[in-house]
Amino acid sequence: QVQLVESGGGSVLAGGSLRLSCAASGYTYSSGYMGWFRQAPGKEREGVAAISAVGISANYADSVKGRFTISRDRAKSMVYLQMNSLKPEDTATYYCAARPPGLGEPLNPNKYDCWGQGTQVTVSS
Numbered sequence: 001q002v003q004l005v006e007s008g009g010g011s012v013l014a015g016g017s018l019r020l021s022c023a024a025s026g027y028t029y030s031s032g033y034m035g036w037f038r039q040a041p042g043k044e045r046e047g048v049a050a051i052s053a054v055g056i057s058a059n060y061a062d063s064v065k066g067r068f069t070i071s072r073d074r075a076k077s078m079v080y081l082q083m084n085s086l087k088p089e090d091t092a093t094y095y096c097a098a099r100p101p102g103l104g105e106p107l108n109p110n111k112y113d114c115w116g117q118g119t120q121v122t123v124s125s
Contacts, residue, residue, distance in 0.1 A: 001026045002024070002029070002098065002114045003024070003026055004022055004023070004097070004114060004115065005022065005023045005096075005117070006020060006021065006022050006094065006095065006096045006116045006117065006119040007020070007021050007023075007119060008020040008021050008119060009094060009120045009121045010121070010122070011123075012086055012121075012122075012123055012124075013123070013124055013125075014086060014088055014125045015085060015086065016123070017082070017083060017084045017085075017086065018083045018086065018121060019080060019082050019083070020036065020080065020081040020083065020094055020096075020119060021078060021079075022034070022080070022081075022116060023077065024077040024079070025077065029098045029099060029101075029114065030077075031053045031100075031101045032053060032098060032099045032100045032101040032102075032103070033050050033053070033098075033099060033101070033106045034050065034051055034072060034079045034096065034098045035048070035049060035070075035096075035098075035099075035106060035107065035112065036050070036070060036081045036094060036096060036097075037094070037097055037109050037112075038090075038092035038093065038094045038095070038121075039092055039093050039095070039118075040091060045109045046061065046107075047061055047106070047107025047109060048061050048064055048068065048081070048094070048107075049061070049069075049081060049107075050070065050106035050107055051070045051071070051079065052106075053074070054074070055071065055074070058070050059106045061107060064083075064090075067084050067085045068082065068084070069081070069082040069084075070082075079096060081094070083121070086121075086123045087123060089123075090121060090123050091121060091122050091123050092120075093118040093119065093121075094118065094120075094121050095116055095117075095118045096115070096116040097112035097114060097115050097116070098112065099112040099114065100113075
């Protein structure tokens with residue numbers, strides 16, 4: 001049974017930083033992409049960042065490029081999202097997700113079938 005558990009969310013002022021962590025257990029998708037997604041109230045879930053199995057390739061939403069960095073530690077079955085220069089529009093519930101390899105569209109949430117419970121990020125101005 002695959003399980004993903006996020007941590008590291010919280011409340012910060014605009015311009016601040018947070019680091020989200022995702023711990024995977026019972027994980028059988030070690031060769032597939034893992035990603036971070038977010039969903040704000042009344043909005044659809046959107047892809048924020050995704051990283052390939054060995055961490056060589058990373059994809060980012062235009063809205064977070066240059067501010068967010070995704071990383072992966074396969075040995076520890078961990079994925080991280082470093083978020084800098086946070087803006088109020090980054091406020092959302094952030095989810096970690098995993099999928100098998102070879103599905104394309106790394107930032108498309110419909111391509112992922114394993115999800116964490118989410119962690120709230122609130123950025124105030």
